[in-house]
Amino acid sequence: MTQYSDKLYKAVNKSTIEISSIDQLNSEWLNSTLDKYTFCIIKGLIDPDVIRSAKEKIKEYHSPDNERPATGEHPDELMNNFQKLSIGGAEHSGVYRPRCMRTFYNPVWAEDIFGLRESFKITAQVRNILYGFDKDYAVDEVGNEFWTASRIHNYPSGGGFLVSHKDNIVPTVQKKSKLSNQYFQPVILMSKKGTDQDCDFKTGGGFFEVFGERFFYEEVCELGDIIIYSGETIHGVADIDLEKPFDSRKADGRFAGFVTLYKKFNKKKELNDFVEPPKNKVVI
Numbered sequence: 001m002t003q004y005s006d007k008l009y010k011a012v013n014k015s016t017i018e019i020s021s022i023d024q025l026n027s028e029w030l031n032s033t034l035d036k037y038t039f040c041i042i043k044g045l046i047d048p049d050v051i052r053s054a055k056e057k058i059k060e061y062h063s064p065d066n067e068r069p070a071t072g073e074h075p076d077e078l079m080n081n082f083q084k085l086s087i088g089g090a091e092h093s094g095v096y097r098p099r100c101m102r103t104f105y106n107p108v109w110a111e112d113i114f115g116l117r118e119s120f121k122i123t124a125q126v127r128n129i130l131y132g133f134d135k136d137y138a139v140d141e142v143g144n145e146f147w148t149a150s151r152i153h154n155y156p157s158g159g160g161f162l163v164s165h166k167d168n169i170v171p172t173v174q175k176k177s178k179l180s181n182q183y184f185q186p187v188i189l190m191s192k193k194g195t196d197q198d199c200d201f202k203t204g205g206g207f208f209e210v211f212g213e214r215f216f217y218e219e220v221c222e223l224g225d226i227i228i229y230s231g232e233t234i235h236g237v238a239d240i241d242l243e244k245p246f247d248s249r250k251a252d253g254r255f256a257g258f259v260t261l262y263k264k265f266n267k268k269k270e271l272n273d274f275v276e277p278p279k280n281k282v283v284i
């Protein structure tokens, strides 16, 4: 396990809260904690057993035959249960952001195949409280052209990764649509790092940088914790278990849940109206 500075451990203590209901979440505490530390950890809202069971269901549901490529789908397809494998630089999205990951889109109006509906709804409410929106904004349906893209990211053993970066695609769309000027990403912790029975990988994992240190939150958090970090901090996913072989037939390795607000697009490549793809740029 990584050793962090005392300053970081203290910040983790100060920015962690345990509550048993969403009504106990105080927006002032949330905003002041994020202002001060750039991240926070919310415990107690999601039952770890729900996460354990969801992972079993995802592994059962996953089929390499259903795997769609990184791009080319119609936007409507993401608004239903949908599975894709993204390998490459992802330049089509408007920025060069190398990755190796799967995504299981699982909106709350689609069949609840992983048993995560309530967990996604609660996390979307946390997001809304954070943004100062109505608690139920865009949770059950499309609201004001935005919808909750509830989904699971899976970084496979044998090299699943997402290059370290700052967020600039979704925040740009949200800003240009006058939805919000700030961007925070709530993540449902679905995998732990280490060797005990809840651990899905031993090396690599999700991180964000704070006080100049790369903080691998899956070393210290528990299944079902909701981690929120600023999109302006550097974050990513370091190579998952490189000593294991990569097997595209299996959904193994690291899992994490997201409830990002996506703008409802009606045609292919509409995202490019908001984010200009890089042209003739040399990317190193």
Ligand SMILES: [Fe+2]
Pocket: 165, 166, 167, 235
């Ligand atoms: Fe990001």
